[in-house]
Amino acid sequence: MSNRLNLSATRSNLLRIKEELEFAREGYELLEQKREVLVAEVIGMLESLRKSKKEVEEILNKAYRSFEQTSVILGMKKVSQITLAACSREKIQVSDRSIMGVVIPIVNYSRENMLCNIYGFQGTSASLDKTVHLFCSSLKKLAKLAELEVSLIRLATELKKTQRRANALNYLFIPQYSETIKYLENTLEEKERQELFQLKRAKNIHHKNN
Amino acid sequence: MKFFLIGDKETVLGFSLAGVEGQVAESETEILKILREMRRRSNIGIIMITERLAVRVQPFLKSMLLQKGGPLILEIPDRQGSLRQKKMAEALVLAALGMKI
Numbered sequence: 228m229s230n231r232l233n234l235s236a237t238r239s240n241l242l243r244i245k246e247e248l249e250f251a252r253e254g255y256e257l258l259e260q261k262r263e264v265l266v267a268e269v270i271g272m273l274e275s276l277r278k279s280k281k282e283v284e285e286i287l288n289k290a291y292r293s294f295e296q297t298s299v300i301l302g303m304k305k306v307s308q309i310t311l312a313a314c315s316r317e318k319i320q321v322s323d324r325s326i327m328g329v330v331i332p333i334v335n336y337s338r339e340n341m342l343c344n345i346y347g348f349q350g351t352s353a354s355l356d357k358t359v360h361l362f363c364s365s366l367k368k369l370a371k372l373a374e375l376e377v378s379l380i381r382l383a384t385e386l387k388k389t390q391r392r393a394n395a396l397n398y399l400f401i402p403q404y405s406e407t408i409k410y411l412e413n414t415l416e417e418k419e420r421q422e423l424f425q426l427k428r429a430k431n432i433h434h435k436n437n
Numbered sequence: 438m439k440f441f442l443i444g445d446k447e448t449v450l451g452f453s454l455a456g457v458e459g460q461v462a463e464s465e466t467e468i469l470k471i472l473r474e475m476r477r478r479s480n481i482g483i484i485m486i487t488e489r490l491a492v493r494v495q496p497f498l499k500s501m502l503l504q505k506g507g508p509l510i511l512e513i514p515d516r517q518g519s520l521r522q523k524k525m526a527e528a529l530v531l532a533a534l535g536m537k538i
Contacts, residue, residue: 269530276526284519291516294451307450319438319482321509330505334482355454362455366440373483373511379526380502387533 231406236414244411248404251396258393261327265386268326269379276375283365283372290361297354309355319370329385331378336370338363438482441475441508443468448487448515457485465493472497481508487515499525 234240298306320335442452442459449459462468468490475481491498491512502510512525 266534269534273527273530284514287514288518290451291447294447294454295516298447303450306454309454319440321438321482323505332509334509358451359454362452362457366455366457369440369485369511369513370483373485373509376511376526377502377509380529383526383529383533384503387529390533 230403231410232403234407234411236411236418238415241408241411241415244404244407248401248408251400251404255393255396255401258389258396262386262389262393264327265329265382265389269382269386272375272379272382276372276379279368279372279375283368286361286365286368290358290365293354293358293361297352297358300352300354305351306355309351326382327385329381331381332374334370334374336367338366438480440483440485441478441481442485443471443490444485444487444513445489445515448513451516452485462490468494469497472501476501476507483509483511485511485513488512488520489515489517492520495525 232244234244294306318335318337320337322333322335323330324333325331440452440457442449442457443462444452444459445463446461449461452459460471462471468486472484472494475484486498498510498512501507514520
């Protein structure tokens, strides 16, 4: 209740606080709008994220299992000797977009040579081909997941901040200013009444003397 | 731009079959060192890190994620499967919304 600011009861202070209140109210409106947009974006993206995550987990699971098989068949040493380093012609393009001031990425994954085996058929096995294929296929899904996850994390963080600020305005500052205005107005009114009373009394005394 | 992976031996090896460059790491200091180094390389678009390693450097990852510019960070499960408790993005969203979707 006694949530008001400690200011002296002057007209200029009253005016000032009224301005602050107006400002806070406008600020709150804007933050609410921002919050609504962010909530909509976040909810929309959450579903896509879950789907993408599931796809990634599935394909990586398969890839890891296949990799285990391959290492059993060929032996770890042989597997370590085989890499597609020379063949990494993938292109990840990351660009930005902005939602309510939050910069989130757009990832574009493309790969020139999907099949690029530089190891020979000799001394390797179909299991290896399968493993290579699985890991290669996972990359596009991983790129998509990265885009969604980073976007969602940034948006959710901003949403939380916005919510907190909106709440601070709505539950702290606006009531505080309102209380202060009430107090100032009452005090000023009382002062005015006092002055009037003093004036009347002075008049009466003056009359009596005449 | 390309991927870069930080993980355990098998994961790095597996992804190298697909042409992904990676580095094996274990301790927190090693991981942080690699992250700082890779952040400076302009040809890396996405840094993947296995969840098991990611939990050791959570605060640093989070700060990297929130900066605009610089590589994206992606946590991936290793061959032992996904850690149940790790769902940073979802947990953040639910906390921000204050409800379950």
